[in-house]
Amino acid sequence: MDQTERRNYLIKNLINEQPRFRGIKPEIQEDSARRQLRSLMNIRMPAPITKEFEEIQDAYLKEENGKRGIITVSDMEEVEPGIYLWKGDITRLAVDGIVNAANSGMTGCYQPCHNCIDNCIHTYAGIQLRNACAKIMEKQGHEEPTGQAKITPGFNLPCKYVLHTVGPVVDGPLTNEHEKLLASCYRSCLELADNYKLKSLAFCCISTGVFMFPNERAALIAVQTVRDYRTQTGSGIEVIFNVWKDKDYELYRKLLGRD
Numbered sequence: 001m002d003q004t005e006r007r008n009y010l011i012k013n014l015i016n017e018q019p020r021f022r023g024i025k026p027e028i029q030e031d032s033a034r035r036q037l038r039s040l041m042n043i044r045m046p047a048p049i050t051k052e053f054e055e056i057q058d059a060y061l062k063e064e065n066g067k068r069g070i071i072t073v074s075d076m077e078e079v080e081p082g083i084y085l086w087k088g089d090i091t092r093l094a095v096d097g098i099v100n101a102a103n104s105g106m107t108g109c110y111q112p113c114h115n116c117i118d119n120c121i122h123t124y125a126g127i128q129l130r131n132a133c134a135k136i137m138e139k140q141g142h143e144e145p146t147g148q149a150k151i152t153p154g155f156n157l158p159c160k161y162v163l164h165t166v167g168p169v170v171d172g173p174l175t176n177e178h179e180k181l182l183a184s185c186y187r188s189c190l191e192l193a194d195n196y197k198l199k200s201l202a203f204c205c206i207s208t209g210v211f212m213f214p215n216e217r218a219a220l221i222a223v224q225t226v227r228d229y230r231t232q233t234g235s236g237i238e239v240i241f242n243v244w245k246d247k248d249y250e251l252y253r254k255l256l257g258r259d
Contacts, residue, residue, distance in 0.1 A: 147184030167207030
């Protein structure tokens with residue numbers, strides 16, 4: 001199968017497994033078909049998939065992820081010993097672990113083609129990631145508390161693992177509790193990464209964006225928490241601050257003494 005054939009197979013199967021979608025036809029134009037596949041994956045509830053579907057999906061995603069370009073630590077700017085700064089798509093990073101800014105349900109974003117990091121990570125990891133998260137939540141029996149972390153395989157992503165953490169939502173004035181919870185997100189991920197013997201970990205800008213944590217204060221907490229953890233524990237884990245926006249890139253460069 002080539003990529004078009006794989007994509008058509010996946011779209012048809014995702015449509016056919018949902019009675020409410022039957023009668024919908026696969027898109028023909030490539031960009032529209034890509035969006036259709038992503039939308040169908042995004043809204044699919046956790047459920048088993050067949051071995052054939054998994055194999056075709058994995059082949060499709062691995063080729064798509066390869067086309068987008070894989071980034072390693074050697075491609076990044078080391079701003080302090082063991083600390084790197086990189087601007088771009090976190091789903092392209094071939095590191096041991098990347099951090100997902102999850103919601104308390106922990107099974108991903110269900111809004112079709114939403115541009116949040118949670119949606120992007122689940123899209124390029126594949127359906128197995130949502131299923132793995134659902135199993136964790138079923139066993140846990142309650143929503144994920146803010147400031148903690150869980151770990152799953154990266155599945156079709158270039159990284160080995162995804163660490164999922166729920167950051168604080170700032171729906172009013174910023175408080176000390178918000179700041180403590182954000183620091184806890186970073187420390188929980190670092191502790192979990194060290195427990196799993198990860199050698200490199202990429203952080204997104206947790207709680208900024210739709211969770212409304214002020215970017216400048218969030219960056220300061222992130223940098224200080226990572227520095228303190230490395231000093232206090234002697235951890236040798238390489239940490240990457242991964243940003244998407246120019247504003248965050250400039251904030252981190254300033255905090256890390258590069259400007």
